Amino acid sequence: MTEPLTAREYRDLLSDALRDAAEADTRRPAAHTLFMPDSHRTALYVDNTVVQGGRGVGKTFWYRSLLDGDLRGFAADEYRIGRLRRLNVAPGHGMDLNSGRYPGQFILRSLIEAGTPPYEIWYTVLLTALGRPELLELTEWSDKVAWVRMNAGEAQRTIEQADQQAHDDNTVHLLLFDALEHLHGDREQADRLVAGILQLALQMRFGTRNIRFKVFIRPDMFDGAKHHFPDASKLSGNAARLEWSQTDLFGLLFHCLGNEEGEASERFRRLTGGWEDAGGRRYVPPMALRNEERAQTDLFEQIADPYMGANFRKGRPYTWLPNHLMDGREQVSPRSFLHALTTAADATRAERPAHDRALHHEAIRKGVQAASEIRVYEVSEDTPWVRLAIEPLSGCQVPIEEPRVIEIWKAEGLPAALHAESARYAQTDGPDHVRTGPRHPDDLPRLIEELIDLGVMRRRSDLRLDLPDVYRIAFRVGRRGGVPMSAG
Numbered sequence: 001m002t003e004p005l006t007a008r009e010y011r012d013l014l015s016d017a018l019r020d021a022a023e024a025d026t027r028r029p030a031a032h033t034l035f036m037p038d039s040h041r042t043a044l045y046v047d048n049t050v051v052q053g054g055r056g057v058g059k060t061f062w063y064r065s066l067l068d069g070d071l072r073g074f075a076a077d078e079y080r081i082g083r084l085r086r087l088n089v090a091p092g093h094g095m096d097l098n099s100g101r102y103p104g105q106f107i108l109r110s111l112i113e114a115g116t117p118p119y120e121i122w123y124t125v126l127l128t129a130l131g132r133p134e135l136l137e138l139t140e141w142s143d144k145v146a147w148v149r150m151n152a153g154e155a156q157r158t159i160e161q162a163d164q165q166a167h168d169d170n171t172v173h174l175l176l177f178d179a180l181e182h183l184h185g186d187r188e189q190a191d192r193l194v195a196g197i198l199q200l201a202l203q204m205r206f207g208t209r210n211i212r213f214k215v216f217i218r219p220d221m222f223d224g225a226k227h228h229f230p231d232a233s234k235l236s237g238n239a240a241r242l243e244w245s246q247t248d249l250f251g252l253l254f255h256c257l258g259n260e261e262g263e264a265s266e267r268f269r270r271l272t273g274g275w276e277d278a279g280g281r282r283y284v285p286p287m288a289l290r291n292e293e294r295a296q297t298d299l300f301e302q303i304a305d306p307y308m309g310a311n312f313r314k315g316r317p318y319t320w321l322p323n324h325l326m327d328g329r330e331q332v333s334p335r336s337f338l339h340a341l342t343t344a345a346d347a348t349r350a351e352r353p354a355h356d357r358a359l360h361h362e363a364i365r366k367g368v369q370a371a372s373e374i375r376v377y378e379v380s381e382d383t384p385w386v387r388l389a390i391e392p393l394s395g396c397q398v399p400i401e402e403p404r405v406i407e408i409w410k411a412e413g414l415p416a417a418l419h420a421e422s423a424r425y426a427q428t429d430g431p432d433h434v435r436t437g438p439r440h441p442d443d444l445p446r447l448i449e450e451l452i453d454l455g456v457m458r459r460r461s462d463l464r465l466d467l468p469d470v471y472r473i474a475f476r477v478g479r480r481g482g483v484p485m486s487a488g
Contacts, residue, residue, distance in 0.1 A: 011345050011358040037244065037251065135148075259282065272299065389414060390471065392409060395476065401465070410444070
């Protein structure tokens, strides 16, 4: 008989298994970290060109997983998508420095300043991925683009021949795009570059049988590209979204606990039962722990306090935790979720080491506060103008009337600050400072709509504006009866 894990052992297992949760973009995916929510299956369909998702939901994780043949094999088996085994995959853009495959930020800027149309840039990237010899021999992207321009017929025939050969071989050439927020510091230019990718993707989608693009993109950037390439809406019909349900989040948690190295993780698998050894040190949780709320609740209440206070009126951690991490689109970043749990384990260990559960309910509250800080840091990295817009609301109470928000913004001189911020990022020479700004910095009602689209704000049925707790707490905006803005 397997000995149950003690509260301390669960606490240590949580800390060990989730310690890298906040580094998901820099940590390379591996077999044991590959968790596959059922809802992400459509994102891996080869013909689904656009995959939308906010920060921290798994875009880069899936981008890198698809570049790895072994991980594609796991996905092909678990999702039952045999076509994933018949791919020639290449990167079209990403966070990795890979100047042989695609131009980096500085090179893109120089190409744009020289008047190169974005479509030509990505057409050259595609031809390079298809192995056109002349392009592989050239070092500079300006020279590559010039060769394509001077040899338009040869370039088109390269695509036609590659498509025919792939059809004969029953394979697909798949070009992957990620980290599009790092394309250019100017929002207008970033939108144009994304539009060029989507224009070529659409052409390949309908003009070839076996050449496909997969574009991992934030929803606001997809919408922005449509202003420069209206036909991008034709890609909306088969677009996928990376979203995480409550059961997905807890399924990820249990996957992490069952795939950590060591004796505690092995005991956890034996105690819960039904795990499948998929090889490569990868264990697949049973369906109940992946998809069934009742089974997940029962297990989590062995790990955490059953209530968020003295009784059920304070809420149950299983639902309370994700509810307080939702953004305005009712989406939870798995990174925020796992970071909250890591903080809760550390806080319980430090303050209540003898507690009979691995996670004390007050420590879970601290976890939400910490996750809020991380979430605000992330959104400020991607869209620094969001901080400029929300910080003036510090000390206010939500819900709040829209005219009051606009009045505060005008008093703070927000439009001028947004213009100054945009200019600063557009002129910087630091690749880490490539960000996108608001499309309409002078139109404050439309700025509110952009914040709603990003999930930072939401409009209630009474038309007042609200901030989800995951942003409200770190920005020190109050709400009667809400989670405290500091640990106290």
